[in-house]
Amino acid sequence: MAPLMARSSSSPARSRARAAARLAAVQALYQHDMEGTAIPALLHEFHHHRIGATIEDVEYADADVAFFDDVVTGAHARAEEIDALIARKLAQGWALDRLDKPMKAILRAGTFELLARADVPTGAAISEYVDVAHAFYERRESGFVNGLLDAIAKDVRG
Numbered sequence: 001m002a003p004l005m006a007r008s009s010s011s012p013a014r015s016r017a018r019a020a021a022r023l024a025a026v027q028a029l030y031q032h033d034m035e036g037t038a039i040p041a042l043l044h045e046f047h048h049h050r051i052g053a054t055i056e057d058v059e060y061a062d063a064d065v066a067f068f069d070d071v072v073t074g075a076h077a078r079a080e081e082i083d084a085l086i087a088r089k090l091a092q093g094w095a096l097d098r099l100d101k102p103m104k105a106i107l108r109a110g111t112f113e114l115l116a117r118a119d120v121p122t123g124a125a126i127s128e129y130v131d132v133a134h135a136f137y138e139r140r141e142s143g144f145v146n147g148l149l150d151a152i153a154k155d156v157r158g
Contacts, residue, residue, distance in 0.1 A: 018128070021067040022067075022109060022128050022132055023063075023135060026106050027050075030101055030105040032076065033105060034101060043073075070116075074116050075111075078116070082111045086152070089151045103133075103144075107148060110149045114153050125153075129145055130142050130145050
């Protein structure tokens with residue numbers, strides 16, 4: 001009889017779907033910050049018009065919709081707590097309102113995941129949001145995301 005093989009809980013397809021969900025969540029949080037779009041309307045828009053769609057020759061990847069919903073609704077619901085955690089880790093003389101809106105969306109989503117998604121390993125969460133930062137910024141800002149989320153992780157995950 002062959003030994004039982006441990007099945008990985010993280011398949012490449014699941015990893016890609018979660019990566020797409022994270023990028024979409026950052027985009028949704030950014031849109032909420034820019035336009036004040038209500039969260040239920042944002043979720044509806046992303047579910048029906050963005051996730052898995054092709055818009056102006058840009059193909060939006062299929063995403064883990066439940067994970068997307070959790071990050072967007074959770075980051076919004078815990079915004080005050082999340083913003084306080086981020087603000088405490090900024091350099092002296094810096095305030096959250098000095099960060100541009102895409103950076104705030106990345107940090108908010110990443111911080112929520114570190115706070116509330118114990119099923120996601122710390123290193124994976126940080127690495128994924130560094131990857132998201134690469135979609136918007138150069139190397140310096142990605143390093144900033146890495147350092148700040150790492151500092152937050154030490155506080156919230158020990």
